[in-house]
Amino acid sequence: MDNVTVVDHPLVQHKLTLLRDKNRSTAGFRRLIKEVALFLGYEVTRDLPMTREHIETPVAEMEAPKLMGKKLVFASILRAGEGMIEALIELVPSARIAHVGLYRDPDTLQPVQYYFKAPDDIADRLVIVVDPMLATGNSVSHAIQLLKDEGANNLRLLCLLAAPEGIAAMQERHPDVPIVTAAIDSHLNDHGYIVPGLGDAGDRMFGTK
Ligand code: URA
Numbered sequence: 741m742d743n744v745t746v747v748d749h750p751l752v753q754h755k756l757t758l759l760r761d762k763n764r765s766t767a768g769f770r771r772l773i774k775e776v777a778l779f780l781g782y783e784v785t786r787d788l789p790m791t792r793e794h795i796e797t798p799v800a801e802m803e804a805p806k807l808m809g810k811k812l813v814f815a816s817i818l819r820a821g822e823g824m825i826e827a828l829i830e831l832v833p834s835a836r837i838a839h840v841g842l843y844r845d846p847d848t849l850q851p852v853q854y855y856f857k858a859p860d861d862i863a864d865r866l867v868i869v870v871d872p873m874l875a876t877g878n879s880v881s882h883a884i885q886l887l888k889d890e891g892a893n894n895l896r897l898l899c900l901l902a903a904p905e906g907i908a909a910m911q912e913r914h915p916d917v918p919i920v921t922a923a924i925d926s927h928l929n930d931h932g933y934i935v936p937g938l939g940d941a942g943d944r945m946f947g948t949k
Contacts (some may be wrong), residue, residue, distance in 0.1 A: 744907060744919045745783060751780045755921050756900070760938045766947035770823065771871065773945055776900060776922060777827035784868055784920040785831065786900045788812075804873025811911040813838050813859055813892075816852055817871040817883050820942040824870050824898070836865065838907045840883040849932045851879040856886055863891030874902040874921065875934050884914050898939070 752755045758764060760937050789808040794801065816825045816840035829835060841855025850886045859865070867887055871880050872895070884895060897910065902921040910919060925934045933939070943949040 741911075741924075742905060742914045743829060743911065743915065743917075744902070744921065746922070747780055747783050747921060747922050748934070749779060752776055752922050759900075760936065762939065764944075765782060765945065769944045773823040773900070773941075774827045777824035778831065780824075780898055780900070780920055780922060781866060782833045784851065784896055785812075789887070790868075792896065794915045800811060803849075803898075806933075811865045813865045813867045815858065815861055815867050815869045815883065815887055817842060817869065817879060818855060820872045820945065821870040823941070823945040824872060825933040828868070828870065834918070838867070838887065840860065840886060842879045844879060845933075849876055851882040853886070853903065858887060858890050858892075862887065865892075865894070867895045869895060869917075870896045870899075871897070872900040873934060873937070874906035874910070874919070875928055875932050876903075877906035877913070878907070881913045884917060901934055901937060903928050911942055 755772050755776050759769060760784045783895045790805050792803040793806045807853060812832050812835040814825055814828050814835050816822055818839055818841040834867055835860040838858035839855060842851040842853055848946045869884060874880055897917050897919045902924050925937055927935050929935050
């Protein structure tokens, strides 16, 4: 699929299987989400612009590669995005964080906004939108539109699992936003859950059900 990267690294796929297991404890689920987020974060930042800096090692001088600027925003879609953000901040400690609070109306499956806060200079930054589950794509598309309305013009979407329906929605509404995911599952069920999926990511990471 155009603009979609599936991270098929054996460690990611193994950990994803452990995450999907309905008998995984809350603690285990949290730990695995964080571990997989580190791998996905590695992939989504693969082509960050680089520069070189003159340094001295204990042995010699060299022109060493370095990130060009640390102009990055991780935009967490509340609340499930929070489970991945911690790992991403470990990878890029200077990144700014945006929060978009959305919940899905259980009847219409449409996103309802309750919070939005983003850095003022978002137009100058690469924005990596973080939501573990790309299901209908309604919430993510809505969040991306809010970020674009604030000036964001260079965005990527990082998710753990994607449904074909969600990818199609993103490609229709935001074809400029590349997607990085660990897997593309079969379909959505009547309740908008990804099949086979892993259930409600927020409930499983926060232990609310
Ligand atoms: N959100 C979830 O947490 N799980 C799904 O399967 C779909 C949306």
